Amino acid sequence: MRLAELPLRAFLSEALVPYEQDEVTRLILDTHDLAAFAPVSHLTVGDFRNWLLGDDATPAALGKLRSGLTPEMVAAVSKLMRNQDLILVAKKCRVTTAFRNTIGLPGHLSTRLQPNHPTDNISGIAASLLDGLLYGNGDAVIGINPATDNVSQAIKLMGLMDDVIRKYDIPTQSCVLTHVTNTLEAIEQGAPVDLVFQSIGGTEATNSSFGFSLSTLQEAQDAALSLKRGTVGNNVMYFETGQGSSLSANAHHGIDQQTCEARAYAVARHFDPLLVNTVVGFIGPEYLYDGKEIIRAGLEDHFCGKLLGVPMGCDICYTNHAEADQNDMDNLLTLLGVAGCTFIMGIPGSDDIMLNYQTTSFHDALYARRSLT
Amino acid sequence: MSKQKKSLVTENVWRVLRQFTDARIGLGRAGISLPTHELLKFQLAHAQARDAVHFPLDVKRLLKDLGESSAALPGQSPLLLKSQAEDRLTYLQRPDLGRSLSQESLECLAGLCRGDSGEPSVAIVIVDGLSSSAIQNNAVPMVTQFLRDLEEEAGDWLLAPLIIVEQGRVAIGDEIGECLGASVVVVLIGERPGLSSPDSLGIYLSWGPKSGLSDARRNCISNVRPAGLSFEHASQRLLYLMREARRLGISGVSLKDRTQEVVIEKTANNKNFLTD
Numbered sequence: 001m002r003l004a005e006l007p008l009r010a011f012l013s014e015a016l017v018p019y020e021q022d023e024v025t026r027l028i029l030d031t032h033d034l035a036a037f038a039p040v041s042h043l044t045v046g047d048f049r050n051w052l053l054g055d056d057a058t059p060a061a062l063g064k065l066r067s068g069l070t071p072e073m074v075a076a077v078s079k080l081m082r083n084q085d086l087i088l089v090a091k092k093c094r095v096t097t098a099f100r101n102t103i104g105l106p107g108h109l110s111t112r113l114q115p116n117h118p119t120d121n122i123s124g125i126a127a128s129l130l131d132g133l134l135y136g137n138g139d140a141v142i143g144i145n146p147a148t149d150n151v152s153q154a155i156k157l158m159g160l161m162d163d164v165i166r167k168y169d170i171p172t173q174s175c176v177l178t179h180v181t182n183t184l185e186a187i188e189q190g191a192p193v194d195l196v197f198q199s200i201g202g203t204e205a206t207n208s209s210f211g212f213s214l215s216t217l218q219e220a221q222d223a224a225l226s227l228k229r230g231t232v233g234n235n236v237m238y239f240e241t242g243q244g245s246s247l248s249a250n251a252h253h254g255i256d257q258q259t260c261e262a263r264a265y266a267v268a269r270h271f272d273p274l275l276v277n278t279v280v281g282f283i284g285p286e287y288l289y290d291g292k293e294i295i296r297a298g299l300e301d302h303f304c305g306k307l308l309g310v311p312m313g314c315d316i317c318y319t320n321h322a323e324a325d326q327n328d329m330d331n332l333l334t335l336l337g338v339a340g341c342t343f344i345m346g347i348p349g350s351d352d353i354m355l356n357y358q359t360t361s362f363h364d365a366l367y368a369r370r371s372l373t
Numbered sequence: 374m375s376k377q378k379k380s381l382v383t384e385n386v387w388r389v390l391r392q393f394t395d396a397r398i399g400l401g402r403a404g405i406s407l408p409t410h411e412l413l414k415f416q417l418a419h420a421q422a423r424d425a426v427h428f429p430l431d432v433k434r435l436l437k438d439l440g441e442s443s444a445a446l447p448g449q450s451p452l453l454l455k456s457q458a459e460d461r462l463t464y465l466q467r468p469d470l471g472r473s474l475s476q477e478s479l480e481c482l483a484g485l486c487r488g489d490s491g492e493p494s495v496a497i498v499i500v501d502g503l504s505s506s507a508i509q510n511n512a513v514p515m516v517t518q519f520l521r522d523l524e525e526e527a528g529d530w531l532l533a534p535l536i537i538v539e540q541g542r543v544a545i546g547d548e549i550g551e552c553l554g555a556s557v558v559v560v561l562i563g564e565r566p567g568l569s570s571p572d573s574l575g576i577y578l579s580w581g582p583k584s585g586l587s588d589a590r591r592n593c594i595s596n597v598r599p600a601g602l603s604f605e606h607a608s609q610r611l612l613y614l615m616r617e618a619r620r621l622g623i624s625g626v627s628l629k630d631r632t633q634e635v636v637i638e639k640t641a642n643n644k645n646f647l648t649d
Contacts, residue, residue: 321465
């Protein structure tokens with residue numbers, strides 16, 4: 001109730017992480033658009049919820065509001081919302097992006113084809129890749145998590161995906177989910193880089209524990225744009241996030257993990273990404289204990305991302321040390337489908353044999369499409 | 374019976390590609406959904422992976438296996454330590470406790486003399502992590518391989534006593550390395566078990582270990598097991614990282630693994646059936 005009475009304006013004058021100490025705070029406050037904030041500037045957090053659910057909050061109005069919202073405002077209001085509120089408002093947010101195809105149109109659910117292999121064996125990856133393509137998977141991106149952080153290996157995987165996409169003329173893009181500095185090196189070496197990947201967090205300290213700063217991301221975005229590989233759009237970045245990463249890196253400044261997560265979306269949106277997804281259950285029970293917590297976090301993350309204008313997808317997933325199973329994932333998949341989630345993952349039989357966790361399968365995507373239409 | 378089954382489930386002819394991967398490809402479908410036998414197989418695998426998390430490390434057996442191995446172990450017998458997490462449930466919910474040694478273990482470790490011979494010393498720390506079976510099945514052959522390769526290396530590496538930790542997380546290695554005054558700490562830890570790989574071993578390296586080092590300061594070699602990255606390759610890669618860490622005086626993201634990927638080169642010229 002105290003939170004509900006707090007004026008939204010308070011978040012502009014009281015930085016939760018000091019401005020002087022944190023470049024993410026500086027990014028948030030320096031890029032805040034007061035004019036865009038005007039329609040809700042007089043509201044408390046509680047009334048902001050009412051406004052979002054009301055008929056004035058049309059898709060167009062929400063689109064204009066984005067640059068006037070800070071992640072702290074969005075995280076605060078999400079805490080007062082029930083699951084159905086998170087779904088209803090997220091559904092009204094329109095975020096479309098493009099590279100070789102357009103992603104995020106209403107009534108569309110895209111998938112990232114994730115053909116990981118524990119030793120990056122090329123034939124093994126190709127086998128999973130074909131399996132996914134046959135189920136119509138991979139329109140968001142074909143994205144491989146390499147087994148090792150190695151530039152030459154990343155370049156080989158980029159070459160494989162580029163060959164397949166060009167040979168079969170597939171309207172999609174590829175990405176090797178390696179560290180941003182590796183991708184920069186790959187670009188320098190002339191590798192066919194469509195999207196630059198990086199895991200990001202909501203504080204400068206989190207990001208430096210990941211080994212990069214905002215200027216690294218800027219450099220990478222510029223490098224990828226210079227390749228001019230997009231045909232229908234220029235969104236060249238792909239980010240992953242997840243509640244708990246700042247806490248895990250002891251870089252949270254005493255802030256709760258959900259607010260830290262929303263701040264990561266402020267980082268993301270600054271670099272006009274094609275795709276962003278929360279890897280919601282990957283972090284494990286240390287941070288999200290069971291299926292119920294994972295489901296709630298998935299809905300919060302999707303809502304916060306969409307409201308801030310990020311093309312938000314979700315890796316609907318769990319690990320074997322969490323109290324969760326396939327039924328929990330079915331629930332979250334269905335709820336996020338209703339909420340208009342931008343994209344989900346696609347893995348053969350839900351089993352990622354490299355990262356050792358379970359996410360949505362090619363079959364699951366077909367279930368979602370059929371049950372939601 | 375089988376005739377009826379055929380008509381209910383659409384089999385996937387590309388299942389033959391399973392020769393290239395353990396991934397669950399070519400599952401077939403009932404309508405658009407998983408066929409019943411695949412659904413049940415998945416649920417059984419999940420139950421087994423859950424067991425791998427909760428099954429405790431058999432330390433006695435590990436010591437016996439180490440004793441029987443051909444590894445050129447350091448003179449002192451392995452030291453057994455515990456984290457501050459007292460049981461599995463605490464361990465799962467409180468990663469911070471898994472990163473620090475219990476008071477008793479700290480005292481036990483303080484009893485060991487610090488390496489002060491001037492040579493860079495290596496501390497090998499075996500930690501149960503999230504899969505005791507990873508340690509039980511793969512720690513001894515990995516240590517054996519590594520010590521053999523280390524002996525052949527003219528690097529003047531001095532070995533600290535072997536350490537075994539129960540209910541530990543990766544970062545506990547940094548605390549241990551710091552206590553020992555080691556130049557580099559190598560942590561062998563049970564990775565979170567997957568459905569198809571319940572016994573995957575992870576290896577983490579920190580140069581100049583001390584409590585509170587961030588993840589960006591560690592290098593990782595993952596999925597070490599006979600069906601994944603072989604002990605030989607893991608050992609070579611680890612030695613490479615150690616040499617580089619020593620040369621540069623740092624580990625982590627600024628230390629790139631530039632070993633040409635051996636596994637990938639097995640498929641000549643990286644050809645595959647999709648593009649050739």
